[in-house]
Amino acid sequence: MNPDDPLLQILACPLDKGPLHLVPPDEALYNPRLRRRYPIVDGIPQLLPASGEQVSDDEHEDLLKRCAGGSAEAPGTPGTAS
Numbered sequence: 001m002n003p004d005d006p007l008l009q010i011l012a013c014p015l016d017k018g019p020l021h022l023v024p025p026d027e028a029l030y031n032p033r034l035r036r037r038y039p040i041v042d043g044i045p046q047l048l049p050a051s052g053e054q055v056s057d058d059e060h061e062d063l064l065k066r067c068a069g070g071s072a073e074a075p076g077t078p079g080t081a082s
Helices: 057-067
Strands: 021-023 028-031 036-041
Touching: 021 057
Parallel strands: none
Antiparallel strands: 021 028, 028 036
């Protein structure tokens, strides 16, 4: 899956129905609002609620930076400008 994939525009978190962010390069989708990471296996997003994994505070900060291409905050994160 790549960042320009139109599928990313319609995929949503199964828990809060909000947008997900592609995490390069390890092929995962991330919901910064709930701090949940969903794996992509063989190019297929695993979006069942049980497939998501809660991340630690340190992992959350790292994932935000990676989603935003190196900046401190990702779009759609509470308390940030979108």
